[in-house]
Amino acid sequence: MTADLTKGKPLPVIFRFSLPVIAGNLFQLFYTLADTIIVGQTMGEKALSAVGATTVFVYFILCFIQGLTNGFAIILGHCAGRHDEKQAKYNIAASVYISIAVAFVITVITCLLVPSVVKWMKVPQDISHDAQVYLMVIQAGTAATVLYNLISNILRALGDSRMPLIFLVFSSLLNIILDYVFIVPCAMGVGGAAFATVLSQLLSGVLCVVFAFRKYDLLHLGKNDWKIRPDYILSNLRLGFVMGFQMSVMCIGQIVMQSCVNKLGTEAIAGYTAASKVDQLSVLVNNAFMSAIASYVAQNYGAGDMKRIRNGVVASLFLTECTNFIMIVLILIIEPYIVPMFVSSASPEVYSYASDFFLITLPFYPVLGLLAVYRTSVQSMGNTWAPFTACIVELAARCGASVIFGGIFGYSGIVFSSPLAWIGADLVVIPVYMAMTRKNRE
Numbered sequence: 001m002t003a004d005l006t007k008g009k010p011l012p013v014i015f016r017f018s019l020p021v022i023a024g025n026l027f028q029l030f031y032t033l034a035d036t037i038i039v040g041q042t043m044g045e046k047a048l049s050a051v052g053a054t055t056v057f058v059y060f061i062l063c064f065i066q067g068l069t070n071g072f073a074i075i076l077g078h079c080a081g082r083h084d085e086k087q088a089k090y091n092i093a094a095s096v097y098i099s100i101a102v103a104f105v106i107t108v109i110t111c112l113l114v115p116s117v118v119k120w121m122k123v124p125q126d127i128s129h130d131a132q133v134y135l136m137v138i139q140a141g142t143a144a145t146v147l148y149n150l151i152s153n154i155l156r157a158l159g160d161s162r163m164p165l166i167f168l169v170f171s172s173l174l175n176i177i178l179d180y181v182f183i184v185p186c187a188m189g190v191g192g193a194a195f196a197t198v199l200s201q202l203l204s205g206v207l208c209v210v211f212a213f214r215k216y217d218l219l220h221l222g223k224n225d226w227k228i229r230p231d232y233i234l235s236n237l238r239l240g241f242v243m244g245f246q247m248s249v250m251c252i253g254q255i256v257m258q259s260c261v262n263k264l265g266t267e268a269i270a271g272y273t274a275a276s277k278v279d280q281l282s283v284l285v286n287n288a289f290m291s292a293i294a295s296y297v298a299q300n301y302g303a304g305d306m307k308r309i310r311n312g313v314v315a316s317l318f319l320t321e322c323t324n325f326i327m328i329v330l331i332l333i334i335e336p337y338i339v340p341m342f343v344s345s346a347s348p349e350v351y352s353y354a355s356d357f358f359l360i361t362l363p364f365y366p367v368l369g370l371l372a373v374y375r376t377s378v379q380s381m382g383n384t385w386a387p388f389t390a391c392i393v394e395l396a397a398r399c400g401a402s403v404i405f406g407g408i409f410g411y412s413g414i415v416f417s418s419p420l421a422w423i424g425a426d427l428v429v430i431p432v433y434m435a436m437t438r439k440n441r442e
Contacts, residue, residue, distance in 0.1 A: 014315050021156070021292060022285055022323075038176075052272070053273075058135065064251075093226050098236055099150045106146075143202075167207055168204065294380045296309075297312065364418075378429055
């Protein structure tokens with residue numbers, strides 16, 4: 001085991017663990033922005049819209065993979081808290097078997113469905129071909145995404161948030177270089193941008209596995225450890241698939257939102273894409289604190305220390321909301337420069353769509369912070385029904401508000417569906433967390 005999160009003052013312990021994850025997520029955002037900026041600046045508004053129109057489906061698959069591997073990490077974190085290396089190895093083997101099967105199934109199904117997905121999402125005809133090319137290449141590289149997320153979450157469950165950061169930085173820089181090479185000199189279009197993303201993530205995942213294997217004896221699984229154990233596979237499947245389904249359900253709502261935006265035309269898609277890319281800053285930073293509190297709660301839950309869990313949640317709330325406030329101020333400062341970053345000659349309508357997005361979502365960042373901390377804490381203590389219920393509430397709010405409010409208020413109504421979804425989910429998970437901690441206190 002590399003880092004014991006059951007000792008030390010909660011605030012500095014969580015803060016130190018969070019820093020590499022935040023840095024990694026910021027690099028992830030950086031190379032995602034670079035990917036989009038290079039596409040928009042070199043190929044124009046339509047190419048940017050083609051990538052943006054299908055990005056939410058890519059994110060849908062990514063959310064499932066992240067949720068699945070996060071579920072594996074929680075079980076492994078419980079073993080780490082108990083210092084049970086034997087069960088830790090059995091669970092690592094089970095997670096690898098499941099990941100291989102999932103990667104194969106997702107790749108086959110999504111590649112076959114690409115033309116239908118583009119049609120379902122109501123992508124405008126003038127950008128549908130580029131959208132299909134981008135989506136096909138990304139989905140063909142699903143195994144690379146699974147590999148990187150699996151090894152990263154295994155390491156974070158053991159308390160190591162630095163090694164995933166190192167290789168994410170490598171992946172980010174490589175992706176930017178390959179983006180330029182494939183799009184400009186090689187003239188591969190949006191397919192080149194997608195291929196750059198897949199290749200950089202694959203190399204990052206492979207190198208992370210190699211270096212982690214050399215550094216950590218726990219990852220040296222023997223022949224007996226690789227034995228197929230149905231009980232371990234089932235336990236990882238139960239939590240992994242529930243968390244994967246929860247995260248992907250949230251993305252289904254975003255797919256509905258994107259489909260509603262797509263019907264408004266290319267300019268709406270471009271403005272929404274530019275704004276939502278920057279909005280990912282909030283999502284990724286909140287996700288960093290989710291990774292930290294998940295590992296922290298999982299290890300302390302395994303150790304049976306509920307008081308320390310409560311103190312850690314308070315510390316996480318403080319860190320998360322302070323960071324959200326900083327992000328609100330930062331985005332307000334850079335807002336006038338966001339659209340030009342992506343498109344050099346954007347129409348006034350594109351600026352207007354991007355500005356409306358921030359006007360509606362920024363005031364609700366603290367609500368998202370509450371959801372990130374409380375939902376992750378409840379999940380990491382083994383409760384799956386409350387986070388699942390919260391996700392269903394999010395799905396209903398996003399879909400319902402996008403269609404109903406979008407029909408009444410147009411673009412603004414569609415964008416408001418996200419804050420409404422966060423509020424609804426908070427009303428589910430916060431009372432459950434309070435009840436769980438009160439019961440254990442008694």
